[in-house]
Amino acid sequence: MENWIKETIVLIPAFNEEASLGFLLDEVAALFPTLAVAVINDCSADATAAVARAHGAVVLDLPCNLGVGSAMQTGFAYACARDFRYAVRLDGDGQHPPAGIPQLFATQQKTGADVVIGSRFLGDGTVTSTRWRSFGISVLSALLSYACRQRITDPTSGFQLVNEYALRFFAATYPANYPEPESLALLTRQGYRVAEAPATFRERQGGKSSIGKRTAINYALTVIMALLVDRARAVNPRLARQALAEQVTP
Amino acid sequence: MKYFLEILGGLMVLVCGLSFVALRKRSRWLAGLGLFIGVALVLFLSGIKPDLTAAHITMELKLRVVTGLLSFLVLVATLEAVRRTQMHERYALLWVGTGLVILFFALYPTLILAWLQRVTGMQYVTAIIIVIFAFLLLVSFHYSIMLSRARDDAAQLARRLALLEQRVRELEGTDKSATKPT
Numbered sequence: 001m002e003n004w005i006k007e008t009i010v011l012i013p014a015f016n017e018e019a020s021l022g023f024l025l026d027e028v029a030a031l032f033p034t035l036a037v038a039v040i041n042d043c044s045a046d047a048t049a050a051v052a053r054a055h056g057a058v059v060l061d062l063p064c065n066l067g068v069g070s071a072m073q074t075g076f077a078y079a080c081a082r083d084f085r086y087a088v089r090l091d092g093d094g095q096h097p098p099a100g101i102p103q104l105f106a107t108q109q110k111t112g113a114d115v116v117i118g119s120r121f122l123g124d125g126t127v128t129s130t131r132w133r134s135f136g137i138s139v140l141s142a143l144l145s146y147a148c149r150q151r152i153t154d155p156t157s158g159f160q161l162v163n164e165y166a167l168r169f170f171a172a173t174y175p176a177n178y179p180e181p182e183s184l185a186l187l188t189r190q191g192y193r194v195a196e197a198p199a200t201f202r203e204r205q206g207g208k209s210s211i212g213k214r215t216a217i218n219y220a221l222t223v224i225m226a227l228l229v230d231r232a233r234a235v236n237p238r239l240a241r242q243a244l245a246e247q248v249t250p
Numbered sequence: 251m252k253y254f255l256e257i258l259g260g261l262m263v264l265v266c267g268l269s270f271v272a273l274r275k276r277s278r279w280l281a282g283l284g285l286f287i288g289v290a291l292v293l294f295l296s297g298i299k300p301d302l303t304a305a306h307i308t309m310e311l312k313l314r315v316v317t318g319l320l321s322f323l324v325l326v327a328t329l330e331a332v333r334r335t336q337m338h339e340r341y342a343l344l345w346v347g348t349g350l351v352i353l354f355f356a357l358y359p360t361l362i363l364a365w366l367q368r369v370t371g372m373q374y375v376t377a378i379i380i381v382i383f384a385f386l387l388l389v390s391f392h393y394s395i396m397l398s399r400a401r402d403d404a405a406q407l408a409r410r411l412a413l414l415e416q417r418v419r420e421l422e423g424t425d426k427s428a429t430k431p432t
Binding site: 040058059060061062063064066070073074077078081176 | 402404405408409411412413415416
């Protein structure tokens with residue numbers, strides 16, 4: 001069970017996260033000393049890249065701000081190029097506790113899913129959220145559960161474990177804006193399997209949420225439109241789960 | 251003065267061509283002056299005419315003059331943008347076409363618009379506004395698509411660059427934290 005550490009890379013998309021990134025990287029290193037970590041610096045204006053390097057992470061520097069989706073796609077491409085089998089995404093603000101990573105792997109082993117999502121709502125921790133936010137999440141959850149034909153309790157969670165097949169799919173196609181819900185819908189449409197594991201999120205350790213009050217409506221509308229339009233798109237047979245499983249030798 | 255408007259249109263084309271030549275050869279101040287004189291001439295001519303015609307004709311005439319000037323401006327601006335290599339010929343073609351279509355409207359409004367009027371039942375002014383509006387809508391839609399494509403290309407390049415930079419750092423041996431799975 002412990003051999004996942006050798007084949008896994010932690011991907012941390014970071015935009016102006018110098019305040020919280022050092023603490024998070026130290027925490028990862030303390031829990032899993034040999035685990036590979038790559039920070040994707042989305043053209044931060046602060047010392048994010050320097051902090052990440054000082055704390056022993058590989059830093060992929062994007063020359064212009066592309067948004068979290070494109071940053072993650074960079075990380076997925078890196079993981080593929082280096083033949084990592086798994087990638088775990090953590091947010092740079094520290095709201096995803098690295099101690100929850102083994103739980104994702106346990107669920108992955110149990111279900112054989114291609115992507116495992118850490119869900120706030122499956123854990124025993126109480127989730128503090130505003131009324132509007134939880135309403136938005138429940139609407140998204142219902143829509144995404146319908147699109148995926150399975151229950152998805154936490155559609156906006158970025159705490160994810162991705163295996164070698166889904167990695168290749170994501171390296172080729174990943175939504176640019178607000179990627180989390182849409183990427184799950186795309187996955188299940190292409191024949192990949194998704195599972196959820198309980199996870200306890202923390203308060204952000206520093207910095208600001210990328211989704212403020214004004215962009216919340218934008219977020220909801222963009223995601224809902226993307227989910228609906230994706231259903232009208234043709235499945236790409238070359239990136240289907242079956243095709244990649246034959247192509248990639250484990 | 252049966253061919254007054256045709257003469258007017260020809261005059262505008264002439265001014266357009268002349269000022270473009272001036273833009274190429276001489277200073278842009280000279281071209282601007284030529285432009286101004288041409289415009290003043292056209293306005294002066296159109297100002298004399300109204301006394302002889304009915305009120306609604308006057309309105310139409312002024313509109314045609316304005317339309318003609320608009321086409322002239324579009325043509326000059328497009329050619330100048332191409333000359334300065336600010337615009338690709340591919341997009342310039344669209345705008346040259348636009349300028350010519352507007353010029354055609356100014357010179358022979360009855361040919362197309364009478365038909366349009368018959369079909370849709372709209373007035374001359376309404377019809378021309380609708381046509382322009384629809385056209386601009388299509389153009390901006392086209393640009394939304396081009397912009398999205400350009401953005402995708404830029405993102406793809408940026409991602410490649412980030413990966414290559416990391417590779418260079420590793421090959422140079424300047425990044426001690428480089429990771430390789432066993």
